Amino acid sequence: MNRGSSPPPPARRPTIADVARAAGVSKGAASYALNGRSGVSEATRSRVVAAADALGFRASSAARALAGARSGVAGLTLRRPARTLAVEPFYMELITGLEAGLAAHSYSLLLQVVHDHGHEIEVHRRWRHDHSVDGVLICDVGVDDGRVAALEESGFPAVVIGPPSASGGLAGIWSDDGVSLAEAVRYLVALGHRRIARVGGLPHLAHTEIRTRTFTALAAELGLDSAVTVPSDYSGEDGARVTRELLGVRERPTALVYDNDIMAVAGLAAAQGMGLSVPHDLSIVAWDDSPVCRLVRPPLTALVRDISAYGTRAARLLLAAIDGRPVGSVHDEPAHLSPRGSTAPPP
Amino acid sequence: MNRGSSPPPPARRPTIADVARAAGVSKGAASYALNGRSGVSEATRSRVVAAADALGFRASSAARALAGARSGVAGLTLRRPARTLAVEPFYMELITGLEAGLAAHSYSLLLQVVHDHGHEIEVHRRWRHDHSVDGVLICDVGVDDGRVAALEESGFPAVVIGPPSASGGLAGIWSDDGVSLAEAVRYLVALGHRRIARVGGLPHLAHTEIRTRTFTALAAELGLDSAVTVPSDYSGEDGARVTRELLGVRERPTALVYDNDIMAVAGLAAAQGMGLSVPHDLSIVAWDDSPVCRLVRPPLTALVRDISAYGTRAARLLLAAIDGRPVGSVHDEPAHLSPRGSTAPPP
DNA sequence: GCGGCGTGCTTAACCGCGTAAGTACCTGGA
DNA sequence: TCCAGGTACTTACGCGGTTAAGCACGCCGC
Structure with missing residues (x-):
């Protein structure tokens, strides 16, 4: 031949x-x-x-990049928070979704774990200079986030995974946490709960702030007896600690809402360790479902959304921004409540 | 001025x-x-x-890549298994470890989720051609894995995260699962268990095969009454199903060893759902610890290793291979048993 | 019949780096 | 004195694309 x-x-x-x-x-x-x-x-x-x-x-992507054209790569920077990165399924689900959305257009994902926002901004700058990335995605935006301003100023295509209130002029994708929280709280109130507490996430994060504000407003609107939010660092340890703290008082809450799945699971164990029966003595709601929520006993009532699909939509948004198509903040379907065994009428 | x-x-x-x-x-x-x-x-x-x-x-990394020099990027391909990618903390921990090891030498990580091994080999080829990556890491190697042969043939720097038996001539990092399994089984036997079963992972994976072989050999050596391994797909659902199956017989095992954390947690719930008390009626050991193992009640006895450090060492190995330094298979510290509340003498 | 113009393609100059080949200079040995 | 050989540097080209500028050609109106 x-x-x-x-x-x-x-x-x-x-x-x-x-x-x-x-x-x-x-x-x-x-x-x-x-x-x-x-x-x-x-x-x-x-x-x-x-x-x-x-x-x-x-x-060749290198040749294209050198010539100043598209590289076919999207960049994702993740700030490594204390310990949450590996623990929460959220990030990995988001990444698989992003990846899927990018791969559909032959894009790939460059991942960089950063120490702080300064480092992150520096990484964005380098990527931009090199043309090694056509656009970036940022998440865990804070209420007054330097990254947003830096990206806005640079004019580099970027998508914020977070609420528009924190996205400035950048494109963003978000799901309305206020709606979801209201659904959960109204459900608990319908069951008869009057004392609800929330174990919140890091207070400086934009979505935490929204949730906290909604929760307070909702409590006033529904005339709840008490509705406090206690911040945490998202770790299981902190979730357990806060839970014990909240349940240690006389007029303890009859229902707890957790800002992530890990803390909810930890809180469940902590409550059971204090001799409380869930859901008989205490109702528990987890925010962002994950398989572990379904694996513990009782399975946890959770606010469920398709994080992977969320990532895919974020990817599409970024690709649109890269193409120069006008993009605003799109909002994804909010998380909806999936009642399971951890919620019941109060004792 | x-x-x-x-x-x-x-x-x-x-x-x-x-x-x-x-x-x-x-x-x-x-x-x-x-x-x-x-x-x-x-x-x-x-x-x-x-x-x-x-x-x-x-x-500029693009210019370097184009000129045929280093790009300063390492590639990781992950095959998206049914549902395990997002669920198991393993991958995210591995990634953060890899990232840390790479970042120390100003390398970054290009991540690509692939559908199957064919696609994966294709991705490696493209990366190599583009010089967009200086070397690759592969994990979840099978007993007769086409990727290894393809990489070997190409001569591209690569590191296998898996046992040398499946790494061919490639550099690899592994921890001796045989040693770890032996530690767990001997511990259970010391407690008095004679009927131990294992809920194994996907049978075609190299490390699963090693674990299964060790388990069988160990059972013979220690003269156990019964020691079966039932394969699974690593999902919580499958873990629960297998658990129910194993516990549904008359002479049921008094101890179960699970090949991942998710299945162990699911198995715990399944056993409790059948009215069994852990650890009184049944002992449970999880392989690869994760925060959830510590959050459930009782906390699970687990085989613990530092996955993030494992990733960092893998990164260093790859950097060595890229530098042309001779690299063989290094083996990391095996996982060690951390006894917690889920193991006790048999009833 | 001729200048002007849009169409469709080619040419050549980059992008930023690596590196083989070439050159200038110095040193040392015969 | 002259040349071989080494050192320290410069020159020039190539990597694989993109893209501004140039050019040939047919068509148009006057």
């Missing part, structure tokens, strides 16, 4: 020059054709495209 | 040409100096280096 009659195909991956040669045009024309730009006839374009996928051509 | 006497510094990020100009040498000399290659005097080298960090120079 291939007895020298035809030149052997190049062993290396084909470059755009190979495609151009095969299609009988110049490198430049091939580039125009492949990128859907004007300046080539439709006939030529289809010839080039045919040649390209006959050869299995895929442009 | 800067009244035209000296040329204003470039607003764009400095390139190597700027550094060369500042140091009064040619671009080429600057490149040699910065990359620690011979051909420049020590005096010149230090002048160049000084100029570089006075200007805050960082080489």
Whole structure:
């Protein structure tokens, strides 16, 4: 086979020059054709495209990046919080969703764990300079987040995974935590609860702030006897500590809402350790469901949303921003309550 | 200030040409100096280096990649298994560890979720061609894994996160699961257990196979009455199902060892749902500890290892391989048993 | 019949780096 | 004195794309 009659195909991956040669045009024309730009006839374009996928051509991302064009990579920076990164399924689910949304457009994900916001801004700058990334995603936005301002100023395509109140002029995706919290609280009130407490997340985060504000407003509206929010660092240990603290008083709450799944599970164990029966003596609601919520006994009533789909939509939003299409803040379906065994009427 | 006497510094990020100009040498000399290659005097080298960090120079990774040099990026491909990716803390912990190990050498991590091994091999090929990645890490190796052969053949720097038996000629990092399993089983036997069952992971994975073989051998050596391994897909649902199956027979096991944390937690709930008391009626051991193991009641006895550190060592190994330093299979500290409340003498 | 213009393509100059090949200079040995 | 050989550097090209500028050609109106 291939007895020298035809030149052997190049062993290396084909470059755009190979495609151009095969299609009988110049490198430049091939580039125009492949990128859907004007300046080539439709006939030529289809010839080039045919040649390209006959050869299995895929442009080198490095070369594209160097020439100032798209790199086909989206960047995600994650600030490593004390211990929550690995523990909460949230991030990994978000990442798989992002990845799926990006992969559908042949984009890949560059991940960088950072120490603080300063470092994060520096990473964004470097990425931008290198063209190693076409746009970035940030999450866990704070109420007054330096990253947002820096990105806005730079004009770099960016998507904020967080509420519009913290996104400035950047594109963002969010789900309305106020609606979800209201659903949970109204459900508890309907069951008869009057003393509800919330184990909140890190207070400086924008979504925590929204939840806390909603919770307070809701308590006033529904005339609850008591409705406090105690902040935490999202860790199981802290969740257990706060739970014991909340349950240690005389007029203890009859229902607890937790800002993440890990704390809810820890809180359940803490309550049971104090001799309380869930849901008989105490109702528990977890925010953001995860498989562990369904695995403990009783299974936890939770505010459920599809985090992976959330990530996919965020990815699509970023791709739109990269394409220069106008993007605003879209809001995803809010989390909805899935009642399970951990909620019941108060004693 | 800067009244035209000296040329204003470039607003764009400095390139190597700027550094060369500042140091009064040619671009080429600057490149040699910065990359620690011979051909420049020590005096010149230090002048160049000084100029570089006075200007805050960082080489463009795209340009380096294009020129065939290092890109400063390591690639990790993750096959998305049914549902385990997001659920098991393992991956996220591994990733943070990897990231830390890479960041220490200014490397970053490119993550790609793939559908199957074919896709994965294709991704590796593309990365290699593009120079977009200097080396790759693979995990969840199977007993006869096509990826290993493909990588070996290509000669691309790669590190297998898995046992040497499945790593072929590639560098690998592993912890001796046989030792860990033996520790757990001997501990249970010392407590008096004679009927121990194991809820294993996906049977085709190399480490599952090692664990299963060790378990069988150990049972023979210790003369256990029964010691079966039932495979599973690592999901909580499957863990619960297998648990019910194992406990539904007359001469049921008095101790269960689970191949991951999620199944152990699910198994605990399943057993409790059948009216069994843990650890009184049944002892449970989880493999790979995670915060949830400590949050459930009783807290689960687990085989503990520092997964993040494991990732960091894997990263270092890959960097060594990229540098062309000889690397073999290093083995990490095996997981050790941390007895908690879920193990006790049999009834 | 001729200048002007849009179309479709080619040419060539980059992007920022690495590096082989070339050059200038110094040293030392015959 | 002259040349071989090493050192320290410069020059120039290539990596694989993108893209501004240039050019040939057909078509139009006057």
